[in-house]
Amino acid sequence: RAVVSRRDPERADRLHRVAARALAAANPLRAVIHARRGNDPALALFLLEEHWLELVLRDGAGAVEELCEALPPPWADDPILLLVRACCSQVGQVGPDRTTVSTLLARAQAQAQRARIAGGDRFAAAAALAELFLADGDASLTAACDRLCALLRGPTTGWGPVMHACVTFLLGWTELRLRRGPARAVDLLRAAERECRTC
Numbered sequence: 001r002a003v004v005s006r007r008d009p010e011r012a013d014r015l016h017r018v019a020a021r022a023l024a025a026a027n028p029l030r031a032v033i034h035a036r037r038g039n040d041p042a043l044a045l046f047l048l049e050e051h052w053l054e055l056v057l058r059d060g061a062g063a064v065e066e067l068c069e070a071l072p073p074p075w076a077d078d079p080i081l082l083l084v085r086a087c088c089s090q091v092g093q094v095g096p097d098r099t100t101v102s103t104l105l106a107r108a109q110a111q112a113q114r115a116r117i118a119g120g121d122r123f124a125a126a127a128a129l130a131e132l133f134l135a136d137g138d139a140s141l142t143a144a145c146d147r148l149c150a151l152l153r154g155p156t157t158g159w160g161p162v163m164h165a166c167v168t169f170l171l172g173w174t175e176l177r178l179r180r181g182p183a184r185a186v187d188l189l190r191a192a193e194r195e196c197r198t199c
Helices: 002-007 009-023 028-037 041-057 061-070 079-091 098-114 121-134 138-153 161-178 182-198
Strands: none
Touching: 002 009, 009 028, 009 041, 028 041, 028 061, 041 061, 041 079, 041 161, 061 079, 079 098, 079 121, 098 121, 121 138, 121 161, 138 161, 161 182
């Protein structure tokens, strides 16, 4: 890599992008790193938005947050990415910094309004998922869970199969935490298992 980078920087960038696409399913974290090394922030953003929940569920909130923060403008100001950063900030610390989380949420809403995607399906789905991470107390967690369940049954979340499986798992786990319907939680977790096997 060092030799190719020195002799032919354009080829090196292209090879990093090829590696990013090849690794996307098996190792999304490495894929994002390759996309960044290949000077393709748009690809890095796409990979982060497609795989961030999978990485966070694997205890990678800190790594995801670092990769999000490393993206240059205007990709760093993507409204969905800002929601992801808020979720990672909430999960990645023992005592989350409420000011940082609030600032990121406000920026996400402002950017979505500016880009006129506040009513867009992908942003709405990401915002509903973020509520699950950022809910404060059982009542707001229950409401967030119900909203996300309804959204998951709909056709327009824009999530790929891996993200859909991860959201289904997260909903099942949240239902267990809420203790309001063990059968519902088990159904969601079984569905997540089936989806993961398919993926």
